[in-house]
Amino acid sequence: xxxxxxxxxxxxxxxxxxxxxxxxxxxxxxxxxxxxxxxxxxxxxxxxxxxxxxxxxxxxxxxxxxxxxxxxxxxxxxxxxxxxxxxxxxxxxxxxxxxxxxxxxxxxxxxxxxxxxxxxxxxxxxxxxxxxxxxxxxxxxxxxxxxxxxxxxxxxxxxxxxxxxxxxxxxxxxxxxxxxxxxxxxxxxxxxxxxxxxxxxxxxxxxxxxxxxxxxxxxxxxxxxxxxxxxxxxxxxxxxxxxxxxxxxxxxxxxxxxxxxxxxxxxxxxxxxxxxxxxxxxxxxxxxxxxxxxxxxxxxxxxxxxxxxxxxxxxxxxxxxxxxxxxxxxxxxxxxxxxxxxxxxxxxxxxxxxxxxxxxxxxxxxxxxxxxxxxxxxxxxxxxxxxxxxxxxxxxxxxxxxxxxxxxxxxxxxxxxxxxxxxxxxxxxxxxxxxxxxxxxxxxxxxxxxxxxxxxxxxxxxxxxxxxxxxxxxxxxxxxxxxxxxxxxxxxxxxxxxxxxxxxxxxxxxxxxxxxxxxxxxxxxxxxxxxxxxxx
Numbered sequence: 001x002x003x004x005x006x007x008x009x010x011x012x013x014x015x016x017x018x019x020x021x022x023x024x025x026x027x028x029x030x031x032x033x034x035x036x037x038x039x040x041x042x043x044x045x046x047x048x049x050x051x052x053x054x055x056x057x058x059x060x061x062x063x064x065x066x067x068x069x070x071x072x073x074x075x076x077x078x079x080x081x082x083x084x085x086x087x088x089x090x091x092x093x094x095x096x097x098x099x100x101x102x103x104x105x106x107x108x109x110x111x112x113x114x115x116x117x118x119x120x121x122x123x124x125x126x127x128x129x130x131x132x133x134x135x136x137x138x139x140x141x142x143x144x145x146x147x148x149x150x151x152x153x154x155x156x157x158x159x160x161x162x163x164x165x166x167x168x169x170x171x172x173x174x175x176x177x178x179x180x181x182x183x184x185x186x187x188x189x190x191x192x193x194x195x196x197x198x199x200x201x202x203x204x205x206x207x208x209x210x211x212x213x214x215x216x217x218x219x220x221x222x223x224x225x226x227x228x229x230x231x232x233x234x235x236x237x238x239x240x241x242x243x244x245x246x247x248x249x250x251x252x253x254x255x256x257x258x259x260x261x262x263x264x265x266x267x268x269x270x271x272x273x274x275x276x277x278x279x280x281x282x283x284x285x286x287x288x289x290x291x292x293x294x295x296x297x298x299x300x301x302x303x304x305x306x307x308x309x310x311x312x313x314x315x316x317x318x319x320x321x322x323x324x325x326x327x328x329x330x331x332x333x334x335x336x337x338x339x340x341x342x343x344x345x346x347x348x349x350x351x352x353x354x355x356x357x358x359x360x361x362x363x364x365x366x367x368x369x370x371x372x373x374x375x376x377x378x379x380x381x382x383x384x385x386x387x388x389x390x391x392x393x394x395x396x397x398x399x400x401x402x403x404x405x406x407x408x409x410x411x412x413x414x415x416x417x418x419x420x421x422x423x424x425x426x427x428x429x430x431x432x433x434x435x436x437x438x439x440x441x442x443x444x445x446x447x448x449x450x451x452x453x454x455x456x457x458x459x460x461x462x463x464x465x466x467x468x469x470x471x472x473x474x475x476x477x478x479x480x481x482x483x484x485x486x487x488x489x490x491x492x493x494x495x496x497x498x499x500x501x502x503x504x505x506x507x508x509x510x511x512x513x514x515x516x517x518x519x520x521x522x523x524x525x526x527x528x529x530x531x532x533x534x535x536x
Contacts, residue, residue, distance in 0.1 A: 001393045005067055027064035027124060028071075028178030031087075038086035043496070044513035045312065055090060066094060078488070078501035080508040088130065095129035096332070103336055103347075107301060114300035116241070117142065117230045120210040120223065127329045133211045141214045142227065145188060146234045152184040153235075162235040172236040175254060180236045182252070185228070186274040193217060197271035200456065203313050205326060208307060222248035222307055224270035240297040242267065243306060246286045262295040287371025303338060308333045323492070324351060342373045351385055358393075376444050400511075405518040410439050413461045413475060417519040418498065418506040419526060420486035421465065424479050431489045433497040434516075441474060454478060455488055466491040482530055504531050 002024060009015060034055060058065055071089040072080065103122045106114060121135045153160050155335040161172055162181055172178050189195045198218040206212040213219040213227060225241060225248050232239045242249040247269070255264030267277040269285065283289055298306075308330050315327025331348045335341065349365040352358045366380045366387070403410065415421065418431050439451060439458035451458050454476055462527050468489050486504050497505040505527050508520060 002067055002071075004070065005063070008063060008526065010039070010435075021088050023061060024064045024067070027058075027060035028068040030058070030060055030066035031065050031090075035069070035083050035086050035090065038089070039082050039496075039509060039511050042086075055094065062098075063319075065090060065491065072470075078503070080499070081495040081501070082499045083495075085493070088495075092129050096126055096329075098334065099126045099129065103333070107337060111299055111301075116226050116300055116303055117210070119300050119304045120226045120307065121335060123304060123311070124209040124211055126333055127205070127311065127326065128209060128211075131211070138211055138214065142230055142234070145193070148188045148192065149181070149184045149231065149235060152187050153180065156180060156184065170236060171238050178237045179251070180230065181237045182268070182274065182276075185231055185235075189228070189231075190273040195224065195227075196273065197221065203317065205311060205312060208310055208314075214414055219271075220248075220310070221269070221271040222303070222310065225250050226303070228268070228270040228274065228463070239268065241303050242295060243298040243302060244282065244286070245290060247271065249282065250276075251295070256280075262292050267293070267295070286415045305334070305337060308337070324355065327351060340372055342369055342376065345369050345372075346379065349383055353387060356390065359391050360385045365460055400515050402514065403435070403516055405522060412477075413437060415463060415480060416522040416526060417508050417512060417516045418523045420489065420505060421463075421475075421480045422482045422483045425479055426465050428469065429483055429487070429489060430465035430467045430473070430475070431467055431491075431494070431498070433512065436462050438462065439474075439476070440454070451476070466494060482526075486531070528531060 005024070055065075069087045069091045070081050073091070099122060103126070105123060106118065117139065117175070118135055121133065121138050122187055125131075127132050135479065150163055154163055157177075157180055160180060161170075161176060163179075167236065172181070195217045198204065198216075198220065201207070202220060206216065207218065207220045208223055210223060210226065213223045219227075229239045229250055231239060237248045237252070239252055244252050246268075248271075250268040250270060251265040252268055253259060253264060254266055259265070262279055267279070267282050269275045269277060272285075279295065282295070311326060311330035312334060315324060315330050318324070318326055328348075328351065331344060331351070334344050335348065338344070345365055346369060349362050349369070352362045352365075363384065366384050369376050370380050374418065405413070413435055415432055415435070417432055417434070421430050421432060422428070423430065438460065439446060439462045441449075441458075441462075444450065446458050454460075456476070456478055463475050463480060465473050465475050465480075466489055468491065469525065470491055472493070488501050488504075495509075497509060497512045499509040500507040505523055508516065513520060
């Protein structure tokens with residue numbers, strides 16, 4: 001019944017299967033209870049940081065609980081969308097908490113026990129907690145590449161020390177033998193396997209995730225450098241990471257080991273097909289002179305800091321993701337490494353404030369900032385005041401606003417919740433999840449969106465729609481039309497509002513139906529009229 005749990009048992013275990021079954025069954029019931037409660041509790045807001053408190057104190061094995069969440073996510077068909085939506089959020093939270101714990105343990109180890117590859121995997125896992133990424137699998141793929149390098153090396157030098165069974169445990173001292181390894185690596189990575197720097201789509205976050213680098217065989221300088229360095233070390237060649245500005249590099253010692261002279265090293269550009277560079281060529285690479293400090297070796301923590309910094313910058317650039325998930329995840333990672341960094345704490349507080357989520361968490365962050373740096377009192381005081389106002393407004397909310405079709409003021413509203421629509425002007429497909437009898441946005445939004453240029457201006461119904469590109473928009477009635485070929489809308493928040501896709505329209509979930517109690521009947525009548533088998 002639960003085949004994915006087999007990995008937690010070995011044949012030598014003495015197990016009471018009845019007790020295990022009971023524990024898994026009860027964990028399943030608990031998971032279903034919590035998932036079912038989330039829609040009612042958090043429909044009108046993002047799940048707050050304390051929303052997962054009952055999950056953190058689970059009375060059942062966490063792997064059983066996770067397994068039930070995966071069962072919900074893997075339910076076939078187009079039903080259970082709301083359950084899937086919240087099961088995904090809970091699973092995301094649980095796995096991230098576990099990965100964060102593993103990252104903190106990793107950072108507490110002695111530097112020599114901090115594998116660069118493991119650090120890259122932890123970052124990858126945290127940003128993609130629902131993907132099946134594990135160090136063992138990534139290491140196996142790296143080992144496979146290493147074996148290919150050995151085969152090439154064997155044809156060049158059958159007696160090379162890297163071919164010994166325990167190679168990697170002992171570093172090769174001779175520079176010429178090291179060069180043979182690097183030549184074989186370049187042959188395998190860049191000629192046979194066609195790895196390359198992703199110049200065409202440099203700012204794609206996939207370039208930073210090590211499992212994606214291995215799948216797509218492309219990346220950015222730092223991710224390709226981690227792969228290159230790992231393979232070299234497994235073959236007995238000690239390469240070191242160099243935090244070079246704008247272009248991460250590796251260095252290979254040609255002189256006395258541990259030399260502080262930057263001219264005793266050759267610098268390797270893993271992004272540029274393993275090209276070996278002099279100090280002067282490194283400067284040509286970025287187009288300006290840099291001081292000697294930038295040629296120095298950096299620790300695994302500093303490598304992770306730069307990887308996370310890249311993701312932070314990408315998270316700031318992403319305009320279509322209105323939840324700023326990448327920015328939130330990379331901030332979490334950065335603050336796990338540097339918990340007292342005022343700049344990033346302030347960014348996190350501003351981000352949560354901007355999104356209108358987790359006001360209590362915002363106050364905690366601001367209090368921490370004030371303790372670290374009292375000179376921030378102006379910015380902190382402003383955010384504290386507005387966050388407290390937000391909390392007070394939330395307390396005053398009387399409950400959901402219910403919109404009845406029968407109200408005279410709603411008589412001009414033509415479309416209903418759950419209908420798949422098309423935008424006449426921009427051509428995007430979308431689904432309606434809310435409406436107003438007239439535009440409810442402020443004057444500035446109306447002016448910026450040029451609403452007055454529409455024939456009916458702001459004095460017409462406006463609709464909240466989930467768009468196929470992942471965005472949420474507010475569209476005028478005159479700009480929408482029925483979609484002649486309705487299809488599912490791949491939006492991450494679809495399950496927040498709808499429980500099922502019928503193949504033609506969406507069914508509102510319980511919480512949305514409470515707010516628009518008469519829409520379902522109209523949606524069904526509209527669908528029957530437009531999409532019936534005898535449609536004109």
